[in-house]
Amino acid sequence: MKTIAFFDAKPYDRIWFDEYSEEYGVSIRYFENRLNPDTAFMARDCDGVCAFVNDIVDEAVINSLYGNKVGVVALRSAGYNNVDFKAAYGKVHIVRVPAYSPYAVAEHAAALLLALNRKIHRAYNRTRDGNFSLNGLMGFDLHGKTAGVIGTGKIGRVFIDICRGFGMKVIAYDPRPAKDSGIEYVELPELYRQSDIISLHCPLTKDTRHIINSEALSLMRDGVFLINTSRGALIDSKALLDAIKVKKVGGAGLDVYEEEAELFFEDYSNTVIQDDVLARFVSLPNVIVTSHQGFFTEEAMQNIARTTLYNLRAFFQGDALDNEICYRCQKFGACDKSHKTRCF
Ligand code: NAI
Secondary structure, eight states: OEEEEEOSOOHHHHHHHHHHTGGGTEEEEEOSSOOSTTTGGGGTTOSEEEEOTTSOBOHHHHHHHHHTTOOEEEESSSOOTTBOHHHHTTTSEEEOOSOSOHHHHHHHHHHHHHHHHHTHHHHHHHHHTTOOOOTTOOOOOOTTOEEEEEOOSHHHHHHHHHHHHTTOEEEEEOSSOOTTSOOEEOOHHHHHHHOSEEEEOSOOOTTTTTSBOHHHHHHSOTTEEEEEOSOGGGBOHHHHHHHHHTTSEEEEEESOOTTGGGTTTSOOTTSOOOOHHHHHHHHOTTEEEOOSOTTOSHHHHHHHHHHHHHHHHHHHTTOOOTTBOOTTTTSTTTOTHHHHSSOO
């Protein structure tokens, strides 16, 4: 049986990984620590590593793992912006879970939109305090409004279906439009100008970092609602805060935050939060922050465990790695995987 070091382990991770690990021939050593250059040595007696979104898989970590003959990092996530793929190439294989439940994330985006619009978070607190006033709780009909969706991959398309279910008009931007999808694609400035709500469903790359900056915000409709369930750094947080203060943005639902790595997934309720921008966001009546919980459904967690263990078993058995990714995968025809079954 092969052993893996499982970083940033939480009690809820163990539910499905413990249930399935034996079936896939993998023994798991759970560590609460995040993976980073200081903790990478903890995997020294292991054959593989399992990492999550805020673990750091940079050059120093790769070299440490490679030096200890750890051949694979299995990301238990779809996103992979935390990996230095150039450093990993030829040394450590990187596998991920490309899809586990697009519904989980799209439904969470819709939950943020509905709660923000109808002020459910405020109503909940009010009625618990015996306050049954409606002052300040007025929302608007989603029916007939325009949703602008940035990124029409798996999650974006489920979100589009949900919006259509509400009777919304949908427009979208994606550099790789989905063929025969019936989606109306427009360029970004047009999307900003037309949309009543904008939801981000694209990955974080060097091109999409701060895609929502002060310039983009200035093109948007006054009072626009912004939903981000993708990656925090898609939004320039300070620019968003300024836009909220001048009422350019009427509401923001943020499941991810630029600087989340320091805070999200942990309990800091007894601590003074040092991040002033985040502290301001959580204090505003028209902002809802959730701590990267879009993926967090039973179905998604079960699929994440099964696919991660499948990826690890395939690596250990020398099989093809369907879910491997490398920096050459992005460039058409550059990666060897199609004929050699592994990226290297
Ligand atoms: P996907 O790979 O199916 O779709 C991403 C889409 O974004 C693709 O169609 C791609 O062409 C498009 N895209 C790439 N560059 C773009 C750009 N510059 N502008 C607009 N679109 C662009 O990915 P999926 O599964 O839909 O996930 C989307 C993102 O959601 C992930 O990258 C991840 O960051 C995030 N995510 C968040 C979770 C959460 O718990 N909040 C859980 C899972 C994913």
